[in-house]
Amino acid sequence: MSVIIDGGANEDVVHGAGFAHLREHWALASFRRALGDDYVMATAQTLQYQTEFIIFVRSADAVVRDRIDWWQWSTADLAEEVAVIDSEIVAAESDMNGLAVDRELPRRLGVFGPETDWGYGDRESLRGWTVDNLRTAVSQTWGDRPAMAVTTARDLDGWGPNDDLRPFRGQGVTVRPASEGPVTVAGGGGITYCGWHFDYRDRRDLRAVDDLVTLLTLVARDNGAREAQGYEFDFRIGQFGERHVARGSDYLAVGIKCEPGSPVVRTAAVIDQLLESTRAVLRADIGVGDSRLAMGIDRHRLLRQARINQSIVQRLVLVNRAKLLGGEDPVLHSAERDSSELTAYAQYLLTLIDDMSVDVGTAA
Numbered sequence: 001m002s003v004i005i006d007g008g009a010n011e012d013v014v015h016g017a018g019f020a021h022l023r024e025h026w027a028l029a030s031f032r033r034a035l036g037d038d039y040v041m042a043t044a045q046t047l048q049y050q051t052e053f054i055i056f057v058r059s060a061d062a063v064v065r066d067r068i069d070w071w072q073w074s075t076a077d078l079a080e081e082v083a084v085i086d087s088e089i090v091a092a093e094s095d096m097n098g099l100a101v102d103r104e105l106p107r108r109l110g111v112f113g114p115e116t117d118w119g120y121g122d123r124e125s126l127r128g129w130t131v132d133n134l135r136t137a138v139s140q141t142w143g144d145r146p147a148m149a150v151t152t153a154r155d156l157d158g159w160g161p162n163d164d165l166r167p168f169r170g171q172g173v174t175v176r177p178a179s180e181g182p183v184t185v186a187g188g189g190g191i192t193y194c195g196w197h198f199d200y201r202d203r204r205d206l207r208a209v210d211d212l213v214t215l216l217t218l219v220a221r222d223n224g225a226r227e228a229q230g231y232e233f234d235f236r237i238g239q240f241g242e243r244h245v246a247r248g249s250d251y252l253a254v255g256i257k258c259e260p261g262s263p264v265v266r267t268a269a270v271i272d273q274l275l276e277s278t279r280a281v282l283r284a285d286i287g288v289g290d291s292r293l294a295m296g297i298d299r300h301r302l303l304r305q306a307r308i309n310q311s312i313v314q315r316l317v318l319v320n321r322a323k324l325l326g327g328e329d330p331v332l333h334s335a336e337r338d339s340s341e342l343t344a345y346a347q348y349l350l351t352l353i354d355d356m357s358v359d360v361g362t363a364a
Ligand SMILES: [Zn+2]
Pocket: 021, 025, 085, 088
């Protein structure tokens, strides 16, 4: 089952770095205790605005519905969990590319607002918690019985894709101009990440950012091969690869790795080349009036959706997020487009690429 509780790392701003992570572990212990022998295993993630759990249970009847009684930790329990989190932080911080994309970029882009952290927490301040302080802070944020969105595999019975959603319903995503030019962050292994911040009114529109990644990947691999020679690209969207959790904005990271021996060129110049190639390909496609590229991007999206639809766990999470955030999840929908819609979509992607280029240009 997927369980989502509103409130995540954003509440660390008030209660200290790592509070939400500790609270997540506390909730896991509570679920485990409530489910008893039916509990098999669980994973959890503290995202900015919500805490998400995936719990595997032995029997379909074993569900937590809409409330959970908190497990009362002893001081020894707390110390044990703090030690577990300690090692999780060490592991997370040793992944240089994860650090660059999941912590530094959202910070520098201001994706989640000021003073936000990535949810793992601070090892020093985590040691300051007592059982009583923790209980009080959890009670102030989630209450004694938190409201939960719960979706079980059984809830998915009778679920099917819905094809009646057209792609252009929302407002679209816009690239938020970076005031100080492009945000670049060094990752590990010689990779530098460049980040863009996107705003959206309707979370269904965020799939355009996924489509941008498809587009840039295709261009980097085929059309841009000449310009991109000697470079490897790493495209990532959102913190921990998650989407629809930043509420109104999200970000795209493009990592560039120079192969040993290739000429040292500024990151901005490599990005500029990639964006320029992408623009040229889109323009040529739009000129023909029947965008094969947009069609290809649509097909890639259908493949992506099909993969998600195959995974019951991912479906659970998406359906459950829709419960919390309203409406059905955009990723579970597919839509066919006619040629004029495809061309219009290629135009729209071109607008986004143009806006991304402006950002790079300002700092050049
Ligand atoms: Zn943890």
